[in-house]
Amino acid sequence: MPTIVVDVMPKAELLDPQGKAVSGALDRLGVDGFSGVRIGKRFELTVDGDVDDAVLAEAKRIADEILSNSVIEDVVGIEVVE
Amino acid sequence: MPTIVVDVMPKAELLDPQGKAVSGALDRLGVDGFSGVRIGKRFELTVDGDVDDAVLAEAKRIADEILSNSVIEDVVGIEVVE
Numbered sequence: 690m691p692t693i694v695v696d697v698m699p700k701a702e703l704l705d706p707q708g709k710a711v712s713g714a715l716d717r718l719g720v721d722g723f724s725g726v727r728i729g730k731r732f733e734l735t736v737d738g739d740v741d742d743a744v745l746a747e748a749k750r751i752a753d754e755i756l757s758n759s760v761i762e763d764v765v766g767i768e769v770v771e
Numbered sequence: 772m773p774t775i776v777v778d779v780m781p782k783a784e785l786l787d788p789q790g791k792a793v794s795g796a797l798d799r800l801g802v803d804g805f806s807g808v809r810i811g812k813r814f815e816l817t818v819d820g821d822v823d824d825a826v827l828a829e830a831k832r833i834a835d836e837i838l839s840n841s842v843i844e845d846v847v848g849i850e851v852v853e
Contacts, residue, residue, distance in 0.1 A: 690806070696813050711814070711838070720833055722826050724772070725817035731778050732793070735807035744804050751802055756793070 691736045693748045696766035697757040698729035729765070732756050740769050773818045775830045778848035779839045780811035811847070814838050822851050 699705045708727040715723060732752075736744055745767070752764045781787045790809040797805060814834075818826055827849070834846045 698813065715833065722819055722829060723816045724819045727815045729813040731780065731811045731813040733780065733809045734805045737804055737806045747804060751797065
């Protein structure tokens with residue numbers, strides 16, 4: 690069955706405490722080469738049947754209204770896989 | 772600066788309580804067309820300098836050893852953006 694992947698990230702202007710914690714852990718563990726980490730969410734929606742324009746529009750609507758909080762998060766990607 | 776995106780999802784054979792909760796919420800809100808939701812994490816690693824094979828290998832290593840818990844999670848994607 691096809692899957693729609695929705696990626697949600699904290700807005701760029703907001704502090705991301707989880708990401709900061711991981712970034713600090715990488716420094717402490719001696720991992721070089723990465724100057725920052727931000728952590729968001731990846732939703733995999735299993736679709737009943739085929740993906741058409743209506744299903745994609747519905748996925749976009751729930752991504753904006755239900756899966757993300759537009760005050761603090763941005764939907765950065767919606768794509769169909771499989 | 773280039774960014775490496777690491778996607779981590781709960782293993783398929785594990786229950787995903789967060790995803791189940793969202794799936795139930797969609798049903799209650801009258802959203803049709805989606806039979807399941809799973810929720811994972813999306814890490815955006817900002818890279819100092821250029822992305823070469825060594826940086827990618829290091830990203831893969833920290834994805835497997837630090838960013839994910841291999842008992843319950845799979846790294847489902849590592850890609851370079853920008």
